[in-house]
Amino acid sequence: MINLFYVHGSENHFYILDQTLLDKTLDDQELVNLTKQITSQSSNLNPADGLLVINQSNHEDALAQMRVINADGSEASMCGNGLRCVARYLSSKYHKDSFKVETMSADLLVNKHGELANNVPAFSVEISPVRFDNKSFPFDNLNTTNILNKALPEINDHLRFTAIAVPNPHLISFVENDHDLNETLGEIGKKLNDPNPYFTDGVNVNFAKILSRNNLFVHTYERGVGFTNACGTGMSATSLAFAINFPNLVDIKEPINVYNPGGMVQTKVHDTPNKQWIELIGNATFVGKLSVNESNLHSANISNENSEFIDSSEEKYYQKFVESIK
Numbered sequence: 001m002i003n004l005f006y007v008h009g010s011e012n013h014f015y016i017l018d019q020t021l022l023d024k025t026l027d028d029q030e031l032v033n034l035t036k037q038i039t040s041q042s043s044n045l046n047p048a049d050g051l052l053v054i055n056q057s058n059h060e061d062a063l064a065q066m067r068v069i070n071a072d073g074s075e076a077s078m079c080g081n082g083l084r085c086v087a088r089y090l091s092s093k094y095h096k097d098s099f100k101v102e103t104m105s106a107d108l109l110v111n112k113h114g115e116l117a118n119n120v121p122a123f124s125v126e127i128s129p130v131r132f133d134n135k136s137f138p139f140d141n142l143n144t145t146n147i148l149n150k151a152l153p154e155i156n157d158h159l160r161f162t163a164i165a166v167p168n169p170h171l172i173s174f175v176e177n178d179h180d181l182n183e184t185l186g187e188i189g190k191k192l193n194d195p196n197p198y199f200t201d202g203v204n205v206n207f208a209k210i211l212s213r214n215n216l217f218v219h220t221y222e223r224g225v226g227f228t229n230a231c232g233t234g235m236s237a238t239s240l241a242f243a244i245n246f247p248n249l250v251d252i253k254e255p256i257n258v259y260n261p262g263g264m265v266q267t268k269v270h271d272t273p274n275k276q277w278i279e280l281i282g283n284a285t286f287v288g289k290l291s292v293n294e295s296n297l298h299s300a301n302i303s304n305e306n307s308e309f310i311d312s313s314e315e316k317y318y319q320k321f322v323e324s325i326k
């Protein structure tokens, strides 16, 4: 039997599949089928935004490779909340507290962090590379090659936008009212992730409210998923946009507290002459595991009937942490 771990970072839920333990790894189509099956509401499994796949890495300095399959079957180049959970899994498997994980565009440094709260394990992960040019998204037909605090009348009549790829693509806006934070976000998120002439590969859309100096609330409509409790790369890109667009409200020597519908993370913006990157620090919670037969993974046949869910007590402590920050 193989364990599919049910995990979350800020209540952004995933299943983790460690393919190094399988007799035969799943091919790309099997991974897509499995992801669609376990994330579909009709599966009656615990809901998740995607599948985090661990493979062996052939990069000398990486402990393993992480791939991210979104609920709709598309593959993302990075996932910040997911990387923290994968980091925790690898840390306990290989007894290491600091190492690199291969992702689609870069080998990223991860570190075990002190607990976020009582019995809430946390990891910090590197979010990079950072890109602003239109080819990295891609975006088109907006009369510009980069978007930094710009009005985009093609997309909305009153908001300003910033576009940052880390390296998955994010569009960010700082908003003032709850209607924009929720309804306008949903409309723009849907429009830019349906076939459209502007972001032809889709884009993660993050709307943020500035709470005070170094304090933000971020709500995200994710590419390949829809509304999510939290998006790690989104909160990281939004923190960088906060520092760039509102330098008087951000001290980058201090962490930024980023609240989200699923809890809170901290980010640190690193702006050195040769590298701009963001450190994302937050929980890596293992809610439980689903014990499944390997052949059912290959045929995407996971259900409550042919698998067993074993609960851990970690979620209880995470919820206490959420209560404490409300």
Ligand SMILES: N[C@@H](CCC[C@H](N)C(=O)O)C(=O)O
Residues within 6 Å of the ligand: 012, 068, 070, 075, 076, 077, 078, 079, 080, 081, 082, 168, 169, 204, 222, 223, 224, 225, 230, 231, 232, 233, 234
């Ligand atoms: N939830 C993730 C981002 C997942 C990928 C995203 N949907 C994309 O397609 O880029 C995070 O925590 O960063």
